[in-house]
Amino acid sequence: MRSWKSLASAGALALLLAGCALVHEQAPGELVVRGARLIPAVEGATLELALDCRLSGPMSDALDRGIPLTFKVDVQVDATPIRRRIELRYFPLSRRYLLRDPDSGRVLRSYAASAALLDGLRVLHLPLDGETLRRAAGQARVRVGLERAALPGPLRLPALFEPAWHLRSAEYAWAIGAG
Numbered sequence: 001m002r003s004w005k006s007l008a009s010a011g012a013l014a015l016l017l018a019g020c021a022l023v024h025e026q027a028p029g030e031l032v033v034r035g036a037r038l039i040p041a042v043e044g045a046t047l048e049l050a051l052d053c054r055l056s057g058p059m060s061d062a063l064d065r066g067i068p069l070t071f072k073v074d075v076q077v078d079a080t081p082i083r084r085r086i087e088l089r090y091f092p093l094s095r096r097y098l099l100r101d102p103d104s105g106r107v108l109r110s111y112a113a114s115a116a117l118l119d120g121l122r123v124l125h126l127p128l129d130g131e132t133l134r135r136a137a138g139q140a141r142v143r144v145g146l147e148r149a150a151l152p153g154p155l156r157l158p159a160l161f162e163p164a165w166h167l168r169s170a171e172y173a174w175a176i177g178a179g
Helices: 001-026 057-064 114-122 152-159
Strands: 030-040 047-056 069-077 080-091 096-101 104-113 124-128 140-144 172-175
Touching: 001 140, 030 124, 047 069, 047 114, 057 069, 057 080, 057 114, 069 114, 080 124, 104 114, 104 152, 114 124
Parallel strands: none
Antiparallel strands: 030 047, 047 124, 069 080, 069 140, 080 096, 096 104, 140 172
8 A cells, every 4th residue: 555655656746847847848928918098988998908919839739729718808997997808719610710708709800810810919909898987087007818717627737837828918007098
């Protein structure tokens, strides 16, 4: 019985060391918010985001195999926190890459190539609800990041430890009305 425990411990240690070796070989992706502004609308506002997104190798591979990548968009307008989500997804049968709103299921845009999908993030319009947003004044902040909890179960543990799955922008702040 004791030999099985030590064998299991040795196996677990070997897997951990192999995983650590993989961590150092994979380059992380990059996500940068280049600009943001709120556009007042009749009901709420529209958040216009300019994102530069470069996926890491494992994220690109997952996307190309049909695994959706969900990004959370955390916005703070004055003292009002707002969270939106966007999903990048590939459908192999139709050979289309989609930019979707996972909460409503609405397709925002469709692309024939992953490069076009990522390029489409350079100008992104997200509707935001709320009467307070129409009258907002002052400071706004936004941060965008990969929602690792939305990944399928087998990918969650590697995504927790591997830098290749850590994709989060720095906070971008602007004065409302200044763009």
